Amino acid sequence: MQFNFAKYQAAGNDFIIIDNFQDHYYTYNPLLTKQLCHRQFGIGADGIISIEKKAGYDFALLHYNADGSQGDGLCGNGSRSALHYAQVLGIIDQKAYFTAIDGAHIGYIRNELVDLTLQDVTLVQPLGSGYFLNNGTRHYVEMVDVIERMDMEAVGFPKRNMYPFEKEGVNINFVQLLEPDAIRIRTCECGLDSEPLSCGTGAVASALVASAYYGLNSPVKVTTKGGKLQVTFRHLPDGRFIDIHLVGPVYQSFCGTVNPANLPPIIGCNPL
Structure with missing residues (x-):
């Protein structure tokens, strides 16, 4: 069955957003998910976000990774992209009360x-x-002096299964402190085979670490390879962080219709 989709990017973190709100067009399938996200054999994206109907909420969001796996944590930039598409579809106006894998959220x-x-x-x-x-997703944050020198393939990706996360994995963030109250980050995400241009929950995690251990104040400006984000929060005397917000623009790149039956198999290139 063919279905409509919208392609979004948020600080370079790109997603296929599917409207499953009225009719259930897209049902999770690992191979189909991987095909849709493949940049040569499909639409191309870091992941898929499905907007679903949910009693008691404006909607629910389901997240699937580009490698075909189901997301086991909150997707920050994907959720922000889906909020915008929900407004385009007329599901919400300027505020939403929705649920994701880690529980209830509010979006503006x-x-x-x-x-x-x-x-x-x-x-x-x-x-x-x-x-x-x-913060809804597991994150490990490590401070570095010059972030451009990080070899993500050799250092970053192997760390995703570092101790004690050998089984479930952890998202890896490298952070360089800037002045004032600003950071630059790069992330290796679970469920992706290459470095994304940004990670929303990684930006938040990095900002909170920078506040807790390096004295940065809210709002923290976050520069990623794909754009700029802002993280605001309240840091309480007991060490807790509350009223946490991830803020930034999102863009609908294009929209279209895809028929999964017409997708080619994902194969390697044959030698000449």
């Missing part, structure tokens, strides 16, 4: 910016040479 659309609230973070803990926290 203000002019050109999409603002996503995240769950409170009660613990930011040292781990190895960096820090770990869960």
